[in-house]
């Protein structure tokens with residue numbers, strides 16, 4: 001073997017090792033989750049997870065039904081996405097297609113700033129400012145509910161959606177826009193009929209990433225959703241999300257207890273949900289690329 | 295409460311107060327656990343290190359469970375806990391060949407608070423129980439306005455949640471509709487904004503909140519209605535109070551012993567009072 | 576080759592060009608076989624600026640209806656700029672300025688209040704690089720009509736069919752109408768762009784080097800297509816290919832450094848041009 005072949009081989013292995021690291025780490029995380037979750041199955045059986053109540057601290061009967069937590073995460077994520085999409089996409093269109101360079105200069109730093117606000121700060125803002133507003137507007141008894149959480153999470157998802165959609169919109173060739181304008185379309189018609197459809201795969205990816213941020217977010221929901229584990233999809237009810245549950249309870253729980261172990265099940269379900277979300281996203285993107293758009 | 299606001303603020307304060315003390319140094323005393331105790335512990339540590347400049351005491355929050363497990367695996371010398379150690383945890387320490395040792399370092403009263411505009415001034419223990427379990431859900435029942443009661447509790451993870459459940463709810467479950475907030479300040483904040491709300495917070499927070507919320511007088515059975523104050527907690531006339539404890543693995547030695555002694559000293563107990571808790575002696 | 580010859584050209588050429596130009600010359604009228612043509616586009620003393628730099632200098636010409644007019648000239652001489660002026664596509668470039676008059680169908684298209692949408696519907700454009708939308712073949716052709724309010728599916732089908740037929744693409748794509756336009760060959764894509772332009776029923780078709788990116792066979796197809804369209808449309812085509820200009824056009828204009836040097840019947844330009852620069856360019860002595 002020549003020296004060059006040898007160095008090629010070494011380089012190849014180095015890259016392989018580097019690449020396998022991620023695989024290894026993911027595998028280790030899974031292993032860890034499953035290891036810690038086993039005591040629960042041993043003591044209570046898997047069926048206990050399908051209870052409709054989450055009552056881990058109780059002198060009557062400890063109950064570990066993930067269902068209300070799952071519904072909580074679902075409704076908050078779904079609502080937040082619905083709220084974030086129009087703002088995110090319109091914001092991206094504005095920045096990339098409509099704003100003058102000066103307006104862009106002013107607008108963009110604010111988007112970046114919004115992206116950089118720590119979630120505790122946002123949560124605090126939500127608790128002190130937003131929750132009373134939601135309460136007043138919808139005549140509710142309390143502003144700590146799924147809707148308030150979703151609004152804040154939308155605020156966190158919007159910068160992600162804006163910046164990634166903006167990239168996608170920017171990469172739409174000028175020639176498409178020219179063709180449209182030359183056919184007598186005005187700027188807005190060109191944007192909605194040509195530019196946005198041509199960038200749709202990127203925009204969908206942006207929305208999915210925004211959702212990813214939302215589903216994994218802990219601090220803000222912990223602070224503003226009220227955290228009552230009510231099994232409901234009503235946006236005006238308090239909900240307890242899976243992430244908030246893990247974050248809130250992991251610190252105080254007795255390590256190695258059934259409660260501790262049940263939190264790992266919550267983690268596993270969260271992981272599976274995220275995984276499915278990703279798969280759907282990939283699917284959508286792939287289908288979308290194969291078919292002609294528009 | 296692992297990552298709650300308090301922890302973060304607490305950590306920030308600590309960093310500022312202790313001037314980036316090295317947490318890895320061998321002779322550093324590591325104290326971990328309950329977020330309720332973080333502020334108090336930091337104050338102790340600050341004064342303690344003033345007196346003994348050569349020593350280092352590092353205080354970390356994260357929750358009672360985190361503290362006790364750190365004690366178990368040796369990353370902490372003392373564990374702060376706002377709840378009593380569970381049997382499971384005691385067994386683990388015993389299986390390592392140690393006795394768990396408990397020090398009650400301070401007392402805390404839990405004030406039941408409502409919006410200042412609420413006409414109700416006092417409730418008995420049973421009434422409070424019925425409210426928090428959801429059996430009674432309208433203020434009218436106790437002579438208040440005709441309005442639904444809005445419940446705020448601490449999160450199920452907190453030691454206060456479990457204590458209140460045991461002491462006041464007589465081990466019944468909370469109403470599922472009770473909103474569970476991550477911190478005492480969040481409860482004060484929310485109760486001060488909702489006319490129909492009721493919640494509970496530690497004594498220090500009752501004092502700090504001032505006129506923004508009203509602390510109810512509490513009666514045990516037919517006994518007198520008592521306001522939550524340092525005085526009434528100290529002489530055990532206020533019915534909802536508990537101890538805050540520090541645990542060690544076996545009898546504390548060296549720096550750990552000195553620190554525990556300091557906490558229980560007159561000066562240490564004065565700090566307890568200053569921080570809104572109640573001295574044990 | 577174009578740029579290098581331009582760079583090596585001695586300064587005196589420039590001077591001579593300036594002398595050739597007669598500043599107060601009236602708009603050149605076109606006369607073919609002794610007959611006046613119907614002038615659908617009249618350009619009068621057109622100056623065009625990109626910010627501070629002037630790209631067109633006092634261009635005046637009349638383009639006859641239902642004829643093919645070719646524009647030739649070395650790279651950078653302003654041909655594209657000129658035809659973009661004709662449907663106001665330059666409007667989308669920042670900091671541009673137009674002076675002079677462009678009259679199309681009797682109307683000054685730079686008059687304030689001109690409806691650019693109607694103008695562009697009337698003056699279609701095909702670009703140098705084919706640019707179908709990333710949509711289906713059908714949706715590409717139907718884009719313009721839909722834009723202008725046609726919703727009836729039967730009528731749309733009809734327009735799509737007719738436009739593809741006219742652009743000589745129907746037989747090749749009739750079974751692939753719902754396929755992505757991006758899957759067509761380069762030549763097909765360019766003809767699709769022609770069909771898309773025809774679908775809004777323009778009178779005038781501007782083509783900026785429509786065949787320059789195509790292989791010889793596709794080029795021939797485009798040229799044949801132009802031959803067929805000339806009966807119904809006024810076509811202005813920019814080309815770098817002398818033979819192509821000679822083959823497809825009735826009239827030819829020669830641009831040089833932002834000026835229209837000569838404009839005449841193609842036959843005349845290619846056999847006996849009035850100006851020496853034209854002859855030099857056509858015979859390949861420069862540019």
Ligand SMILES: Nc1ncnc2c1ncn2[C@@H]1O[C@H](COP(=O)(O)OP(=O)(O)OP(=O)(O)O)[C@@H](O)[C@H]1O
Nearest residue numbers: 625630648649650651652653654655656657668815
């Ligand atoms: N968008 C623009 N901004 C500024 N200057 C431009 C712009 N487009 C063209 N120009 C300049 O205007 C002059 C004429 O350009 P134009 O594109 O009209 O030439 P052309 O004859 O079409 O050249 P080619 O044969 O290479 O396509 C050139 O000097 C060019 O650099």
Ligand SMILES: [Mg+2]
Nearest residue numbers: 654655656783
């Ligand atoms: Mg050009």
